[in-house]
Amino acid sequence: MTPPKRQLGIVIAAAIVIANMIGAGVFTSAGFQAAYSFKDPLTMMSTWIVGGVIALCGAAAYAELGSLLPRAGGEYVYLREAYHPAVGFMSGWVSLIVGFSAPIAAAALLFASYIAAIAPGLSGTVATKAIACVLIVAMTALHAFDTRLGGRVQTGFTIAKAALIVVFIGAGLIVGTGDWGHFAARGDGLSNLDTRAGAASYATALMYVSFAYSGWNAAAYIAGEIQNPQRTLPRALLLGTVVVMALYIGLNLVFIYAVPPEAMGTDPIKQPVGDLAARALFGTRAGDLLSTLIALALMSAVSAMVMAGPRVYATMAADHALPKQLAYYSKRGVPVVAVVVQCVLAMGFAIASDPDQLIQIVGFTLAMFAALTVGSVFVFRARGKTAPYRTPGYPVTPLLFIALSLWTVYFGVSARPKVSAVIVGVLLAGSAVYLLTARNKARTPIEADE
Secondary structure, eight states: OOOOOOOBOHHHHHHHHHHHHSSTTTTTHHHHHHHHSOOOHHHHHHHHHHHHHHHHHHHHHHHHHHHHSOSTTTHHHHHHHHTOHHHHHHHHHHIIIIITHHHHHHHHHHHHHHHHHHSGGGOSHHHHHHHHHHHHHHHHHHHTTOHHHHHHHHHHHHHHHHHHHHHHHHHHHHTOOOOGGGGOOOSSSGGGGGSHHHHHHHHHHHHHHHHHHTTTTHHHHTGGGBSSHHHHHHHHHHHHHHHHHHHHHHHHHHHHHHSOHHHHTSOTTTSOHHHHHHHHHHOHHHHHHHHHHHHHHHHHHHHHHHHHHHHHHHHHHHTTSSOGGGGOOOTTSOOHHHHHHHHHHHHHHHHHOOHHHHHHHHHHHHHHHHHHHHHHHHHHHHTTOOOSSOOTTTTHHHHHHHHHHHHHHHHHHHTOHHHHHHHHHHHHHHHHHHHHHHHHHHSOHHHHHO
16 A cells, blocks of 8 residues: 655645635525525624634644644544544544535535526536536546645635635625615524524524535645644644635625525525625626636535545545555555545435535534544643644633534534434444444454454
8 A cells, every 4th residue: 555645735735625615605505594594694694703713713623633643534533542443433434424425415516506507408407416426526537646636736726716706705895786785684683592493593504604614624634645744734724714714704795795685595506695696796697607607616625525535534444444445545645446435425415415405414413523523632631642733722712612513513403303313324324334343353363264
């Protein structure tokens, strides 16, 4: 097996963080919020601020963990070392089934939705799923070839995507035909948070935002391929998260300026909010152009997740927690088998599910394991392990992340029993696989021969 090479610098590492974060969520979440929870614009904006604070607190804690354990694998490595191999396995299992494959499928499906908005002839269910699968295969082929080339393409994608959002925000506020009257208060605002129904609605809205922010930990998954990871990894995590938080707040400000919340929630899948806002601000022709650019931004998000996820599976396979074939790295530094397996899983999700279902499952499941991971900062410090980078604001920073994450999960899952059932099913299947692999690892050579 060829080991991974440390060949990625801070520019590519930060680009991977930004590209993983700026994806399907930010171009659709406002629509889902308006459809299923709050329609008060100030409340909607507050969720993007709160979500950004959660992401920053998490990134600060992950930066310490990454500098302490600068190996590829992300949560799998941290939880395995902090708690028990079973906990690490379950996080890796969730990453394999839900953490990357499902978001890749969601981003690809939403890419297809934007293509359908531009070319209505491609708006059928079969066409949408076919476009999504083609995109997944194309990005898999790119990242199965070469890590350095894939990283350079990813950096170019990310620069273009960030520039698109900056231009969209500036042009929307300066020359767009929006209306500040859209920010008038509605009756379902923050004042309802003291009720259970209001808290559940806010938690659901925050779940969609958390999905949009997911990816702030992306650099941790490729830590084994980052140059000088103790120094580079923390900077990449925090830099990427700060940049994205600023872009998200500005972008959602423009969305509400362009389209009232009631119009956003009409059909957030067939009429994604980015497309609605572009047409409202600039007219049909300019709207088509901007929707095309948003589709390219979603392509970048798929690319980033296709690159990051297989590093987790490869690390697990190297620990004999998954089939050993997944640990194979090509001479160009790519875990080829893991990349292909992820492609198959993502295509399965794209064919069998819709973006809303995928976003809910991913948002709640990853929040649980992220809270556990941030909690491992306390475990390692209690053991006297000192990392080169220390979490700013400790212990308040990690405690705030854990509290807000668990609050979101509790109210969100309790309001959606079907999503809860799927999550429980994924965890039970992972437990069965772990028990099976643990039993096989525990067998002696004599028993194996028998």
